[in-house]
Amino acid sequence: MHSSIQSPPRTRSRRFGSIRKVMRARGKRSRMARRVGVDITKSPTHVGRITRMRAGSVPGTFRTAGMMSLFYRDPARDAPRTASPPREREARLRASAVVVSVEPAMMECDGKRIGDRVATRPGSTQGGQGPDSTEDMQVKIASSRGFCFGVEDAIELAEEAVKTHGPGRVVALGPVIHNRQVVERLEREGLGQTGDLDAIDPSQALLIRSHGASPETFEQARRRGLDVVDATCVLVKRAQEVVRQLHEEGYHVVMIGDPEHPEVRGVIGYAPDVTVIDRDTDLEEALPYRERLGIVAQTTHSPEHVAGVIARILCRPYREVKIVNTLCLEVTRRQEAAIQLAREVDVMFVLGGLHSANTQELARLCREVGCETYHLETWEQFDPVMVKGKSVAGITAGASTPESVITEFARNLEAL
Ligand code: SF4
Known part of the structure; x- marks a missing residue:
């Protein structure tokens, strides 16, 4: 004997009621997705990767770029507080565990796995691969460099x-x-x-x-x-204004940057109690739990570094995180060009002030690609041993390096 459970026939209004509910939910979700730009139910790894892509590819100048908001919610935390069947509870616990377990991977990601842009060039070595002389030295200059x-x-x-x-x-x-x-x-x-x-x-x-x-x-x-x-600079002014606004909107402001850098010291003055997070900052100690975080970054940092720190922050249980992209596109363009060039040459020369944050970042990115890199101020610090055994040299320069310094360096290098 067969038995089957049959649902009672739906009335017309009940059926349309549930269709309306589904459509409302879909509309809300797509509106949210448009605003956020990422799927909010994805892991911090995913969110960090999207953030990096956004930070590195905002079109136009930052003067016209709007705020980029991003909210991450742990689905387990937002679930209704009713007793759930054991299987469901287990699934929720697993979802939370995923969030926790990605943290070491995130730290490893900082500048490496997240930063595909700076993936080590194939077969690269720290030493040169050219002949043991500089007779055929070829000099290449980065397409974007120098004064901003x-x-x-x-x-x-x-x-x-x-x-x-x-x-x-x-x-x-x-x-x-x-x-x-x-x-x-x-x-x-x-x-x-x-x-x-x-x-x-x-x-x-x-x-x-x-x-x-x-x-x-x-x-x-x-x-x-x-x-x-x-x-x-107008872009620094924008970062100052964003910090003031975030504070007024009730966010605890976090700035990713070097606390000793003059830009950071100025920007954090636009809101009380701003937390500055540097490369080695222990988040556990520096960033106590707050419901709502508003994050900005020092204009000269690389998208890889900022995304890595944001990913580490997202591994912690903040209810709402709003990120405003304050990175400078002038700097990002110089970084892209330097990375591209570092992949093609045997040795890189990054010219600019030794205290210049954006020049230091250029040198760091070139080294990360696997290219032997020297950060010098001018030709005066050049030593012929730097190009011994190299056949192609690349030159780039920070945003505060005049073109005359670059030209003089290239001319002297070619004349060796
Ligand atoms: S690098 Fe130049 S354009 Fe960019 S924020 Fe600094 S001063 Fe402004």
């Missing part, structure tokens, strides 16, 4: 200010840019420099460099009646 528009603007403003106020009447708070040669030239033309705002005479003008400054510094200058020439 922010640095050009800052130098132009400094020169104009000296012309307007007169030599010795304008004082920069710290080096205008991280390039010794340019700073020395501006000093010769009459631009003063100090690290102490109180040392500036009220009859002199204050120049705020491209890295920007905190609101406190501007307030202090106003109280002292100083004439302020603001050369803060």
Whole structure:
């Protein structure tokens, strides 16, 4: 004898009611997906990878780029608190366990597995593969290198200010840019420099460099009646504004960056209690549990590094994480070009100030590709042993390195 369980026939209104419910749910989900740009139920690994791709490929300039929001929710945490059958509970526990277990992989990913962009070139070695002479030395220069528009603007403003106020009447708070040669030239033309705002005479003008400054510094200058020439890069200004907005929206602001870098010191002044996360920061100690995090990054960091840190953050149980892409596209383009070139040459020369964060990052990325790399300021530091046994040399330069330094280096290298 056969028995079958039959559902009671659905009434017309019940059927349409459930169809409407499904359509509403789908609409909500696709709206969410459009806004978020990723599937929110995926793992932090997936979210980190998408973040890296976004950070490295936002089209146009960042002046027009909008905010990129990203929310990750642990499905297990959001589940209704009703007793569930054992199998279901087990599945939820497994979902949570996945989140926890990816953490070591994430750390390994930092700059490597996430950063396919810097995947080691095939068959690369740290030594050169060319002949033991430099007779046939070929020199290649990165397609994107040297001065960015922010640095050009800052130098132009400094020169104009000296012309307007007169030599010795304008004082920069710290080096205008991280390039010794340019700073020395501006000093010769009459631009003063100090690290102490109180040392500036009220009859002199204050120049705020491209890295920007905190609101406190501007307030202090106003109280002292100083004439302020603001050369803060527009992209740094945007990062400052984003930090202020995130705080106003109720997020605890996290900045991925070097706490000693002048840009970071200025940006974090736009919200109280900002947590700065550096390469070696222990998240357990530095980032106590908060419901809502708002994340920004130092403009000169690489997408690989930022994505790696974000992935580590997402491994922790924050209910909402909002990421605003504050990376500088000028820097990202120079990084792409340097990585591309490092794959083709035997040795890379990265030219620029030894304290310049974006130049240091270029050198780090080239080394990560597996190319022997030297970070030098000018030709003066060159040693012929650096090209011994190499046949193709590549040159790139940080965003504060003048084209004249690059040209001189290339000419001398070719003439060896
Ligand atoms: S590197 Fe980017 S953020 Fe920094 S000054 Fe240049 S344009 Fe501005």
